[in-house]
Amino acid sequence: MTAAIIDGKAFAEELRARVADAVPGFAAAAGRAPGLAVVLVGEDPASSVYVRSKGKATTAAGMLSLEHRLPASATENELLEVVRLLNADPQVDGILVQLPLPAHIDEAAVIAAIDPAKDVDGFHVVNAGKLAVGDRSGMVPCTPLGCLMLLKEQRGDLSGLDAVVIGRSNIVGKPMAQLLLAESCTVTIAHSRTRALSDVVRRADIVVAAVGRPEMVKGSWLREGAVVIDVGINRVAGAEPGKTRLVGDVDFADAMGHVGAITPVPGGVGPMTIAVLLRNTLVAAHLRQGLPVPE
Ligand code: NDP
Helix, strand or coil, rough: CCCCEEEEEHHHHHEEEEEEEEHHHHHHHCCCCCCCEEEEECCCHHHHHHHHHHHHHHHHCEECCCEEEEECCCHHHHHHHHHHHHHHCCCCCCEEEEECCCCCCCCHHHHHHHCHCCCCCCCCCCHHHHHHHHCCCCCHHHHHHHHHHHHHHHHHCCCCCCEEECCCCCCCCHHHHHHHHHHEEEEEEEEECCHHHHHHHHHCCCCEEECCCCCCCCCCCCCCCEEEEEEECEEEEECCCEEEECCEEEEECCCCCCCCCCCCCCCCCHHHHHHHHHHHHHHHHHHHHHHHHCC
């Protein structure tokens, strides 16, 4: 069997184009473009790259991009003050505080300070709670929502399918499981204490791997024809000395002989995250202005 490779990059480009198409209509109705503010504390190189590419994508979609950079020495109160100002700023529809924060700042307290209506990351407990109780008015975390979009594009109706999510973080695993449950999948959440993980995974029609362990999931763990979404981004040594490359949590080459469809790393889930962030900002902007949300 030849597995289909799920092209997250192409899907993300389409989604970004759809968002960009909807911006002029919003601007005409609201008298302003949707606005996304990204806050970065410190100089972590990976975070700086993410923040820069989020800013570029926001501008490319015709939205207002605001960037707030604080030194690594910034206090929690200084960061909270920035969040308060952004909450009160009428031209800001989405606020994203880039994680991880320096160890002396309480991440939960900062997330709790964001206006839930502007929480385009969907990490606020109000939004996590809405997802858990099936209230669709909340903001949904970007990475799992992107995974769901790819799954529905690939499989259509997911109702009744067995889904295994490996990983239980608040930003990927748990919201992913909630989304699949809302699609009427039978959901298992696996984690580091799960026994006989390969047997658990083998039952699944859908596998979402969000672990952070390079190529941990082997082809023999996967049911014939399963659809596999690989969220993992792991940097490993490359073929040439001194070079590195990115791999997922699934052994891609090994899995190809077993599964029905699989996302590659890179080019699968990664590009979806920013595209969904733009979509969430567009949705937040419409909701804040009392306008109907475009498809
Ligand atoms: P976390 O480290 O927060 O969570 C990892 C999860 O994996 C935990 O629940 C942990 O279990 C579980 N786990 C660890 N080891 C094992 C094991 N041996 N067997 C089974 N489960 C295990 O990571 P995140 O959820 O933040 O991210 C996961 C991966 O996704 C990372 O590679 C990250 O880089 C990537 N990522 C990619 C994004 C994208 O845009 N594509 C966005 C966000 C993340 P326990 O809870 O028991 O410790």
